[in-house]
Amino acid sequence: MLVSNDIKITPTEKSRINEINWDTLVFGKEFTDHMLVMNYANGTWNAPEIVPFGNLALHPATSALHYGQALFEGLKAYRQVNGDVTVFRPDMNAVRFKESCERMCMPVIDEELFIQTILKFVETEKNWVSDREGYALYLRPFMFATDPYVGIRPSETYTFVIFACPVGQYYSEPVRVKIEEHYTRAAAGGVGRAKVAGNYGAAMYPAKLGQNEGFHQLLWTDGVSHEYIEESGTMNVMFVKNGTIITPTEESDTILRGITKRSVIEVAQHWGLKVEERKVSVKEVIEGIKDGSVTEMFGAGTAATIAPIVKLGYRDEVLELPPVETREFSNKVSQYITDIKLGKAEDIFGWNFKAS
């Protein structure tokens, strides 16, 4: 089994870190000095290498560009208060990546190898992990089919890459979402559970329509009846209703199995709160906001972390949720998970993986 010491590193000649303006960082627009690349051919993964960040050369018939065998993951590295650099729950991303690969008929990457590549890469880029409040290093592992072949069949060659972006907060203001009742993000039996590139391309047009109406994101509903809430953009969605934490069940294969959401659930259960993962109807949420039983609504995702939702568009109405300062649970859980990531609270769940 390959270990991280076997990863060959070709360092960049000159780091670009001093060119970064940390005050004006835009999410996903700045990149670190290196990337990790690993190629699959002849039925096996070749040894990963860390090389200077740069363009990839692609054959015009590159299979992924035509037929969409392309997946990604997203996770973050943090600078702890003692100076250590840690990655939040990469073991969970490793499992999800593997499941996505299987669904897309792509070769899996052994979970341990996935974690090792992440940790070694973050160690290489550790100077980019800022200790500024709210900052992190966003990691983007992804994989795509590279056969130069126009026929439709699973590719026989693939490329896996990890690059990283120093990032600040994703949403700088509370979020406004709109319930979508016409377009569908994911259908039962489809690929909604996998972090497949095409899911996001397909969502852009409906999301744009929502943005034209002043919403940041859509709140997707099920593709059959549009009566049940699924998730929002790149976040899972959670509610607090009469003190119970409620979130749509992942049992259907139309919802991405978010690690942030899972972490919130695990903390809530640890605190002895009641958590329900079940079908959540649009009707229940609308009525609950109107009668005051739904006191909190928020998105949960790596990029946005915990994003309070303050406005919910539904048909011709825009419902207001209680002010963010009144939200006991989401504020507390958000702070606690942040404290764990930064080493300010004890990591009792074993979520931090040390990179350096």
Ligand SMILES: *Cc1c(COP(=O)(O)O)cnc(C)c1O
């Ligand atoms: C990545 C993603 C999420 C959030 O998952 P995390 O593991 O918490 O980052 C939720 N929904 C979709 C569609 C996503 O792509």
